[in-house]
Amino acid sequence: MRSEQPSLAPRAPRTQEQRRAQTRAALLAAAAELVVESGVRALTLARVGERAGYSRGIVTHHFGSKQAMFEALAKSSQSGFVPGIGDMPPGLERLVALADGYVRELGRDDVAGRAFLLLWAESATAPELSLIFRERDEAFRADLRADVTAGVADGTIRADSDPGDVAAAVLGQLRGIGLQRLLDPAAVDAQRLGRALAVQWRRALSA
Incomplete structure (x- = not known):
């Protein structure tokens, strides 16, 4: 007799807030990697976006400036x-x-x-x-x-x-x-x- 496979319930779609938090976490992780690899002065919003797989516009939307991104990175780390x-x-x-x-x-x-x-x-x-x-x-x-x-x-x-x-x-x-x-x-x-x-x-x- 064939055993029944458990049904997989569909995942609930992520909310806008969850997507935003995930994007922000990915950007901060990318910024940390770049600081460790290349130093503070080499960090730019464009490089962070590229490393995380997003556009510079997304990085600017989340942080506004490089200084604000530094502040968020210091707090989160x-x-x-x-x-x-x-x-x-x-x-x-x-x-x-x-x-x-x-x-x-x-x-x-x-x-x-x-x-x-x-x-x-x-x-x-x-x-x-x-x-x-x-x-x-x-x-x-x-x-x-x-x-x-x-x-x-x-x-x-x-x-x-x-x-x-x-x-x-x-x-x-x-x-x-x-x-x-x-x-x-x-x-x-x-x-x-x-x-x-x-x-x-x-x-x-x-x-």
Whole structure:
């Protein structure tokens, strides 16, 4: 007796919003690839469109300008960079997990992550990038300051720990490790170093 094959239900057509999100994701992925391959200054809207299989007009429609595309790329490549951090309350445990997880994620050599670091390094001398990355770094420091402030309040972090100083030190350390990894991947064992940073900051901050 012949077995019946399960019927395949027709797929629901994608909504306009879903198509737009898919196109935007493809354009950002293409931009990240081009930054890693050719550098920041070689990136153009036309090249992004060509790499993603779209016209320059589509790229302009989504971003408006190269600067706006850089901003979208910076935000998308760091959003949710360390899984699970967004669900943790501010405090010592979140700060330690962030330091550990950030370095471990660097070990994945993700194209978007590498593009972010290249853009960040370039922002020191590129006016069109400096404001974007000053804002991104300040948002990062604000999260770290919140961790220290909460830890001091609940007694897990030493009372003499200055939130601003700790935030600047952690951010500088993480970005610096990222650049080392970018320049010479073999010089940084991301898994081992992530664990070491967790121990370091717990020891330095614990009350």
